[in-house]
Amino acid sequence: MSVEIQIPVALARYTGNQESLKLSGASVEEAIRNLTSQFPSLKNHLLDKKGEIRPFVNIYVNDQDIRHGKQMKTALKSGDVVTIVPSIAGGNK
Numbered sequence: 001m002s003v004e005i006q007i008p009v010a011l012a013r014y015t016g017n018q019e020s021l022k023l024s025g026a027s028v029e030e031a032i033r034n035l036t037s038q039f040p041s042l043k044n045h046l047l048d049k050k051g052e053i054r055p056f057v058n059i060y061v062n063d064q065d066i067r068h069g070k071q072m073k074t075a076l077k078s079g080d081v082v083t084i085v086p087s088i089a090g091g092n093k
Helices: 009-015 028-038 040-046
Strands: 002-006 020-024 057-061 081-086
Touching: 002 028, 009 040, 009 081, 020 028, 028 040, 028 057
Parallel strands: 002 081
Antiparallel strands: 002 020, 057 081
């Protein structure tokens, strides 16, 4: 089963500048594990030391925020689109 993972521009340098990847995964957790296995330098930007998604990283499956469902256990089916969106902070006052 193949899903599309969309990588934000800010993190694409860790995936060889690929902003979209096709990977396998029956759940978000499995897809992220496959992603970080293929691109180990991306792992620290997505996951904390416990292997949980960092608080400033938002993940959507087909435009649905996984925090409002089963989170990392969210099931995936072939053709689903997983979008990674890091929160951005900053600016001038």
